[in-house]
Amino acid sequence: MKEQIFLYCKVKVVDGDVALIRVESSSEKFVTTVLPFITLISGxxxxxxxxxxxxxxxxCEKFLIRYRxxxxxxxxxxxxxxxxxxxxxKALNSVSGKLNC
Incomplete structure (x- = not known):
């Protein structure tokens, strides 16, 4: 009999190209290993x-701010x-304060 593995995760789409996946710390390695093999979502x-x-x-929020x-x-x-x-x-000024170029 096959052993079934269940993974509980919560996905929040932050932007159109970035999603936040929340999992238990014990599942972190599994999720980061599996990500490259997911090639199709909703067609x-x-x-x-x-x-x-x-x-x-x-x-994660702090990282996303630095990344953007x-x-x-x-x-x-x-x-x-x-x-x-x-x-x-204008976009940079909204997240970084006053810039002049």
Missing amino acids: SEVVLRSLFVGRSIRA RTELYSLLRHAEPGVEKNATL
């Missing part, structure tokens, strides 16, 4: 990877002067 092809493993929701801020700085560096650069600066 859509996906590529899943672990960006961060945190012990609390607050630690880094993305915005990268966008700002490559933005065309004008509307695109102003929109990126």
Whole structure:
């Protein structure tokens, strides 16, 4: 007889491209190992990877803020002067305080 393994997890979609998966600490290794093998969700092809493993929701929130801020700085560096650069600066100012470029 096969042994069945159950995993209780809670998934919260933070943005369109980032999801927070909450599991017990004993299941952490299993989840991070299995992620690369999940290629289809609701008929859509996906590529899943672990960006961060945190012990609390607050630690995950702090990481996500740093991650998004880094993305915005990268966008700002490559933005065309004008509307695109102003929109990126506005987004950065909303999460980082006042910036001038």
